[in-house]
Amino acid sequence: MNGKPLTVAVVGATGVVGRTMIQVLGERDFPVGELRLLASGRSAGRSVSVRGQTIEIGEAVPEAFEGVDIALFSAGADISRELAPAAAARGATVIDNSSAWRMDPNIPLVVSQVNAHDLEGHEGIIANPNCSTMQLAPVLMALRDSVGLERVVVDTYQSVSGTGADAIAELDGQIRAHVAGEPKVATDYPHPIAFNALPEIDVFLPNGYTKEEWKVVTEDRKILGLPDLRISCTAVRIPVFVSHSEAVHVETRDPLTPARARELFAAVEGVVVRDDPASHEYPLATEATGRDEIFVGRVRQDISIPDDRGIAFWVVSDNLRKGAATNAVEIAEILVARDWVRHASDRGARPYREAEPLAEAMA
């Protein structure tokens, strides 16, 4: 991508998402003039090599955002709540990966190929959806726009990289411990994740869902513009390093054949259909890893719903790329292309104001 070089900050630059952001910015030739890498005080002063250039990591403090055009945040919700307003007040456009702002009605929550129009008039902070939401929204959009959505049930099979660098090390350590005949030590998760499936991602809410499941429910409703969509989720952590898989069952308003559903999915930008059961071809976490696309397969009629209004399928995507970094960079590209990076007041938009209490239901 070409354009005026911009000063881009990556907050959480030492984390798995931050490092993927740096990689994706380079791969897509995003017009970076200066790359400012920020993390906690623990990492400040360390140097990293980016495309042959040595960059010193700085501490993420408000002053670090002076002169920044775009700030990509992936350092957790607390840091985002504290520093995103400070960055926006200094004229940066923040694209935030945490859950801090996603359900704020004043803040766009955007999947690049679904609702880029929501970026118009942004107030300086934009939210990147949760990884499980990200890979689901584009395929649901295809059904919403053609046959209508009545009800969605999604069960996720999520990789440990969705938790972060420590959880990757924890799974690795538990596998080694198992092979060595030693006890498996769990710190990031309440139980060993190796050789297990944990139906607990993020905290439990009073309604019995986990916060991860509730994010899928509320974020999909917001992104798709369907506040009353009947949608439910069970989120499960599995011992896979990268890429989330999802089993999805959808009741549609109008009848839909699997063949037509495959056509609809394949027509969505960034979605690839891999669906040939006879040759054992369907989306796999191992094959999605390192790719930007969302893979869909196992498309079949859901026989529990009458009149051919049920469709079931399997969706897989790299949670670090499309599920986080790639979508954030795609949002940045759209902002550049539409000249929406400038400070809100220069674009005639309302500048970011001190937040009202967040509408993060049940949180």
Ligand SMILES: NC(=O)c1ccc[n+]([C@@H]2O[C@H](COP(=O)([O-])OP(=O)(O)OC[C@H]3O[C@@H](n4cnc5c(N)ncnc54)[C@H](OP(=O)(O)O)[C@@H]3O)[C@@H](O)[C@H]2O)c1
């Ligand atoms: N992993 C995913 O698939 C995924 C997907 C979507 C969204 N996200 C979100 O992205 C964020 C980061 O996730 P991750 O998986 O990359 O986690 P991670 O690997 O644990 O990395 C965390 C990053 O946050 C930084 N950080 C921690 N405390 C900080 C502080 N006080 N000030 C500044 N920086 C601080 C860390 O810096 P130090 O190295 O200096 O501690 C590190 O760079 C989270 O909000 C997560 O919810 C993750």
